[in-house]
Amino acid sequence: MNHALTLDDVAGLARARLSPPVWDFVAGGAGDERTLAANRDVFDRVWLRPRVLTGAGRPGLGTRVLEADWAAPIGVAPLAYHTMAHPEGEAATARAAGERGLPLVVSTFAGTAFEQIAAVTAAPLWLQVYCFRDRATTRAVVERAERAGFAALVLTADTPHLGRRLRDVRNGFVLPPGVAPANLAPGDYASPAAHGRDELDPDLDWSVIGWLRSITALPVLVKGVLTGEDARLAVQAGAAGVIVSNHGGRQLDGVPPTLRVLPEVVQAVAGRGPVLLDGGVRRGTDVLVALALGADAVLLGRPVLHGLAIGGAAGVGRVLDILVEELTDAMTLTGTGSVKDAGPALVREQW
Numbered sequence: 001m002n003h004a005l006t007l008d009d010v011a012g013l014a015r016a017r018l019s020p021p022v023w024d025f026v027a028g029g030a031g032d033e034r035t036l037a038a039n040r041d042v043f044d045r046v047w048l049r050p051r052v053l054t055g056a057g058r059p060g061l062g063t064r065v066l067e068a069d070w071a072a073p074i075g076v077a078p079l080a081y082h083t084m085a086h087p088e089g090e091a092a093t094a095r096a097a098g099e100r101g102l103p104l105v106v107s108t109f110a111g112t113a114f115e116q117i118a119a120v121t122a123a124p125l126w127l128q129v130y131c132f133r134d135r136a137t138t139r140a141v142v143e144r145a146e147r148a149g150f151a152a153l154v155l156t157a158d159t160p161h162l163g164r165r166l167r168d169v170r171n172g173f174v175l176p177p178g179v180a181p182a183n184l185a186p187g188d189y190a191s192p193a194a195h196g197r198d199e200l201d202p203d204l205d206w207s208v209i210g211w212l213r214s215i216t217a218l219p220v221l222v223k224g225v226l227t228g229e230d231a232r233l234a235v236q237a238g239a240a241g242v243i244v245s246n247h248g249g250r251q252l253d254g255v256p257p258t259l260r261v262l263p264e265v266v267q268a269v270a271g272r273g274p275v276l277l278d279g280g281v282r283r284g285t286d287v288l289v290a291l292a293l294g295a296d297a298v299l300l301g302r303p304v305l306h307g308l309a310i311g312g313a314a315g316v317g318r319v320l321d322i323l324v325e326e327l328t329d330a331m332t333l334t335g336t337g338s339v340k341d342a343g344p345a346l347v348r349e350q351w
C-alpha cells in the first residue's frame, strides 16, 4: 500500500481487490461515460501560472466552511455502502478523515449506523439526503442524523431517479451479501437500479428546501447544481451552500464537466454561501485549480472507496495524505500561501 504514490496507483491496487461487478459499480458512469471522462480531461487542459519569490513560504491549508474548521479544503463525498469496499465501512472512513481534521458526507445509503460513525470522529459529519416518495422515511433519516450530532444536510438534487449505468445493467448488479443500508427500515435494497427508480421522489421542486428546514435546524446544501440559474434559485430557496456535481458522471451522460460550470455557479452564488465541487479530483493540482476558479473546497469520491478496498482506515488515510501532500506541494510551488490566496490569475486554459 505504501508503494502507492498517487491516487491512480491506489485505484490500480483496488481494482485487483474488488470483484469485477463491484469495481464496475464504483468506477462506472451513465450512458457512454462521456461526462465521466470529461470530469478528468478538463483538469488536464488547465495550466498553472506560478508566482515566484512571493515569500509565501510553507502554505496553510486550513479553511472554514459553515463555521467549522477543516484542516484542508478537501472532504469526502457521499458514497453509498462503504461496506462494499471494506467490512468496517463508513466507520473506517470516518476514523481516517477525523484523524486528519477532514469532513465526511455520509450517504442516506450508508452501510454503517450514523451513531457508530459519529463515535469515531470529531471532524464535521454531514448527511446526504435522498428524498423518498415516503417523506416519513426521509424525515426519520434526517432526525436520526441530527440526533447523532451531524452538522449539515446535503440534498442530492440530480437524482429524481438513478441514472442508467450500463455496466450495472450488463452485470445484473446486486449488492454483495451482507451489504445493506444501516439507517433505513429493513427492505429490499439488493438492486440499486430498481430501488433507485421506484423509491426516490421524482417530483421534487425547490419547496423541498423549505420542507427540510422545517424538520431540522441544520443548514441545507444542494448537491448537483450545474447552472448559474439553479445556484441562484437554491440560495433563494434557503440553501446554505451548493455543491457543483454531476454525480461523478453517474446520472445524465452529456452534462458538462463540473470544473467548466464552476465559474458561473460561483458568480451566481456571489458569496452567499460556500460553493463546493466534486468530480474527477485526483491530484493536488486539481484541488488548487478548483480553488482558483472559486470553489471553497472539493469533495473526493471514488478514491475513498479505493483506499478502503486496499486497507480500510489506513488505506483511506493514505488517499487523503497523498492528496493533502500534493496540494501542499502545488501551493508551495505556485507561491500560494493560503486557500484564500488561490484566485483566477493562477490558471490559464488552452495554451
Ligand SMILES: Cc1cc2nc3c(=O)[nH]c(=O)nc-3n(C[C@H](O)[C@H](O)[C@H](O)COP(=O)(O)O)c2cc1C
Binding pocket: 025, 026, 027, 039, 077, 078, 079, 080, 107, 108, 109, 128, 156, 223, 245, 246, 247, 248, 250, 278, 279, 280, 281, 299, 300, 301, 302, 303
Ligand atoms: C459508488 C458510488 C456511490 C455514490 N453514492 C452516492 C450517494 O449515495 N449519494 C450522492 O449524493 N452521491 C453519490 N455518489 C456521487 C458522489 O457523491 C460524487 O458526486 C462523485 O463520486 C464525485 O466524483 P469522483 O468519484 O470523480 O470523485 C456516489 C458515487 C459513487 C462512485
Ligand SMILES: O=C(O)C(=O)c1ccccc1
Binding pocket: 080, 109, 162, 192, 196, 247, 250
Ligand atoms: O450509485 C450512486 O451514485 C448512488 O447514488 C446510489 C444511490 C442509491 C443506492 C446506491 C447508490
